[in-house]
Amino acid sequence: MKTTDRGILSNYDLKKPGNKIVYYLMTLIVLVMVCSMLYPMIIIFFNGVKLNTEVNSFPPTFLPSEWHFENYHKAWIYIKLPLFVRNTLYIFAGNMAMTILVVGFAAFSLSKMNVPYKKVIQYFFLLTLFIPPTTYIIPNFINLRDLGLMNTFWALWLPAGANAFYLLLLKSFFDGINIEMFESGRIDGASEPRLFFQIAFPLSIPIFATLAIFVFSTAWNDWYWPQLILSSDQRYPLATAIYKYVVNVRRLDLNLKFAILSMITFPPVLVFLFFQKYIVRGLHLGGVKG
Structure with missing residues (x-):
């Protein structure tokens, strides 16, 4: 029989409306924190594979229109x-x-x-x-x-x-x-x-x-x-x-x-x-x- 460690909230606790709202609210806060921490790193990576004109364009773009990985070779040398x-x-x-x-x-x-x-x-x-x-x-x-x-x-x-x-x-x-x-x-x-x-x-x-x-x-x-x-x-x-x-x-x-x-x-x-x-x-x- 497979056993699992009990978390802070059990399945019974999650059936209560008040606990469920707090649980989903905490999950949302954690997701927002994760996104706020990952966003700068993702932006750095995407800007590193863009053309210089695209990096300086306004309004800025999130994803690069073309992927220029040769930028990393130029940066390395x-x-x-x-x-x-x-x-x-x-x-x-x-x-x-x-x-x-x-x-x-x-x-x-x-x-x-x-x-x-x-x-x-x-x-x-x-x-x-x-x-x-x-x-x-x-x-x-x-x-x-x-x-x-x-x-x-x-x-x-x-x-x-x-x-x-x-x-x-x-x-x-x-x-x-x-x-x-x-x-x-x-x-x-x-x-x-x-x-x-x-x-x-x-x-x-x-x-x-x-x-x-x-x-x-x-x-x-x-x-x-x-x-x-x-x-x-x-x-x-x-x-x-x-x-x-x-x-x-x-x-x-x-x-x-x-x-x-x-x-x-x-x-x-x-x-x-x-x-x-x-x-x-x-x-x-x-x-x-x-």
Whole structure:
């Protein structure tokens, strides 16, 4: 006999007129939200396969009269997309390494080690979440300049190791792991780094997978901070290059702009759709205990 999970409303509940009206109203609201989110992406794609004259025509048309997929080839050779994608992946890899090593070790220390005043430290990191990020852009810039890290990937990697939100999320997850496993490891002579890599990290793959998606999204979309500290095409990430060489360029045809934007819009969406179960699961598990 086939069994199905019961939803919020059963078939009996839907027979009531009041519940049925609310249900259809909620469904309509969800459909409107889905359409409002998909519409810009569809417009970007359609404008990317139109002629430039059709993109600039008024009144605007939704579907292209002719499909010109050669626009994507022209867009591909206009800008060095492979170079900028490679730089973005370098930034993502470095930021993820800093998240695992620095933020992961800090969260593990606050959760499973006898750190003095750990509650005070935890509340201090919690308070930093209320500080607007724009207030420490200039201090970070000055510090990196004095360290001689301008126009290097380290200027992006080092700040990734000071993310208070990731630290508190990881600590909350580590708090849910049984302390007896770590005590058994210490009795066997295991060091704290070994306990982290052989016990805590393997058990925390869901939360680290969730953080990987967040880190990837930040590396893919962030353009302002890299624009401040990087000054070379060999270092620019994708978002900064698109802002400088596509969005701010007036002589570039609009259909080529839309073609480039569509090529960089869909990959993160596909990554999110593929890994969305890790986001939900990781945030759920990370919020079990605090």
